[in-house]
Amino acid sequence: MLQTDVLIIGAGAAGLMCAATAAARGRRVLVLDHANKAGKKILMSGGGRCNFTNLYCEPNNFLSGNPHFCKSALARFTQWDFIGLVAKHGVPYHEKKLGQLFCDNKSSDILELLLAECAEAGAQIRLDTAVHSIEKTAGGFLLQSDLGEVACQSLVIATGGLSIPTLGATGFGYQVAKQFGHELLPTRAGLVPFTLTDPQLKTLCTELSGTSVEDCRVSCNGQSFVENILFTHRGLSGPAILQISSYWQPGDTVHIDLLPHIDLPEWLATQQHERGNSELKTLLAELFTKKMANLLVDSWFANKPLKQYTPGELKAIAERLSDWQLVPAGTEGYRTAEVTLGGVNTDEVSSKTMESLKVPGLYFIGEVLDVTGHLGGFNFQWAWASGYAAAQYV
Ligand code: FAD
Structure with missing residues (x-):
């Protein structure tokens, strides 16, 4: 049986940020994703140039049943923090308009940055790996997966929303939330024609x-x-x-x-x-x-x-x-929507740690939560900020 401190389901924007940051704290981190590639949405984003953040990111750029929820995480990992990371990796970028920062070259620059941070910190990523079941144990969680049994202390759900199923989107995160007694706010397609x-x-x-x-x-x-x-x-x-x-x-x-x-x-x-x-x-x-x-x-x-x-x-x-x-x-629905509105009710999650208020050790980050940004780099900033916040506590 595999054992790890932190198991993250979803190697997307939020999951990779959380993995790199938690591993840098010295936690043993394993990321599982059912897709054959990490960060597919990052690669597709911003017309291939990834609009990775926004200079003017503020809490009022987000929709949520609880508009205060996003404030703490956004304040603790700001657009300037992510810009610092981009600069550290020498990724060239520019402001297109309205504070929207895009890569000069390709979205893959951002994915490579995240994968490099994960590798440097020692976070393990396993792709093509489905999770079949999750059970709460005295010391954490026990998962049945394509890797066999995996035990972990902290479980982070970073499976994103329902938009663009061909890029690996599933309702898995919502199912896990439901399994552990979390309320789901109705989901619908956002940022959509x-x-x-x-x-x-x-x-x-x-x-x-x-x-x-x-x-x-x-x-x-x-x-x-x-x-x-x-x-x-x-x-x-x-x-x-x-x-x-x-x-x-x-x-x-x-x-x-x-x-x-x-x-x-x-x-x-x-x-x-x-x-x-x-x-x-x-x-x-x-x-x-x-x-x-x-x-x-x-x-x-x-x-x-x-x-x-x-x-x-x-x-x-x-x-x-x-x-x-x-x-x-x-x-046009989830087929072309950039994001999913609704999701895990933030009233049942700590805005400081992203930990479930119902099940200790269970965390939700990124788009699976009922936090949705405006167009313009805000959704990635939420992924980075919420991933970073959880990483301090897992
Ligand atoms: P995701 O990045 O979607 O990652 C979720 C991961 O979980 C995926 O790797 C998926 O394969 C995995 N997963 C799902 N189900 C399972 C399962 N059952 N088992 C294992 N793994 C699973 N936002 C911006 O800010 N700027 C942009 O330029 C931008 N452009 C976009 C362009 C497009 C076409 C789309 C669709 C979205 C765009 N967005 C953009 C929105 C942004 O991509 C998302 O808000 C962001 O990726 C959410 O991050 P996340 O980590 O929560 O989810």
């Missing part, structure tokens, strides 16, 4: 597929983001849409201000005064692409020279462009 079924909307999106509009304000349920939106064959995507999807529930209306930086009533009034013979399509083509201006006008307004619009009609045009309201049919 919207799908549309309304025929007129769908045609608009299909026609404009591949077109992005910069700096739209997208709002829902009292939250808004100003970022790009992207039209797709299935509906809407792009950073602003992904962000708001985490706040959206089926049936909710999403509000899109396509031109938040322009005072539209004033702009339209000026155009009417100065260029009254120009058609609406021609004028809107100065704010959008020509194709988009044509399609928007064909779908929403009558096209005529601006001088022919009544004040009421101009007001309606301004309102439509600054508050396009739509009810998505749904989201």
Whole structure:
């Protein structure tokens, strides 16, 4: 029978950070993962360049049933700590925008950094290894796995969320939580594109597929983001849409201000005064692409020279462009979602140690917990911070 101090299930972002840090404290650490490669999501992340943290990371960049839960861990391992690690390994990086830090080269730089830290500290990683059962014992836990029996003092669940099953995502962490009497908050896909079924909307999106509009304000349920939106064959995507999807529930209306930086009533009034013979399509083509201006006008307004619009009609045009309201049919779901909202209820986990308040020795870190970051490097920062926090106590 294998024996170890700390057994971590999941060799993803949180599991590897926890493994390296706990091993550096002198703990014997074994990481098991059923996948054939560690850190598959890290490799896929940030379009292949891993947006590994955010310069402006703060607790209000996270969604959770308990918004205070993430504060302690985030304060004890900050974005600057991870940036220090990146610098130590000589990984070149840059800020893309909004504080988002990306690798200059490849995401594998971040995975290699974590694997190097694990190797240096002596943490063992076994891939292609499934865990079949877990039992609580007097001294810790006994697991049945593809390696046979494994006994450990501390058991860390770092199996992530349900997003992208083809990258190894499973509901295993939730099952373990349930087995040990933990409450699970309902899970749903987050940071995910919207799908549309309304025929007129769908045609608009299909026609404009591949077109992005910069700096739209997208709002829902009292939250808004100003970022790009992207039209797709299935509906809407792009950073602003992904962000708001985490706040959206089926049936909710999403509000899109396509031109938040322009005072539209004033702009339209000026155009009417100065260029009254120009058609609406021609004028809107100065704010959008020509194709988009044509399609928007064909779908929403009558096209005529601006001088022919009544004040009421101009007001309606301004309102439509600054508050396009739509009810998505749904989201693309876990197949393409970057994260899973919900998960292990943080009320039953210590925010200091990530240890279960129900079962001593059992820890939950990373995305399996009900803590979900905004788009922009925040989810990795949560993985690093929660992994580091648990590593101090396992
Ligand atoms: P994961 O990294 O998902 O690791 C979980 C590990 O557990 C996996 O290795 C998995 O194989 C293993 N596992 C699962 N079930 C079992 C089981 N039954 N037995 C054994 N092992 C198991 N976040 C950012 O901050 N920046 C980005 O640029 C970014 N880009 C992303 C791009 C994509 C396409 C996706 C899907 C996500 C992206 N994210 C990004 C989110 C980020 O990847 C996750 O939030 C983060 O990886 C969560 O870390 P984790 O360690 O909790 O889980």
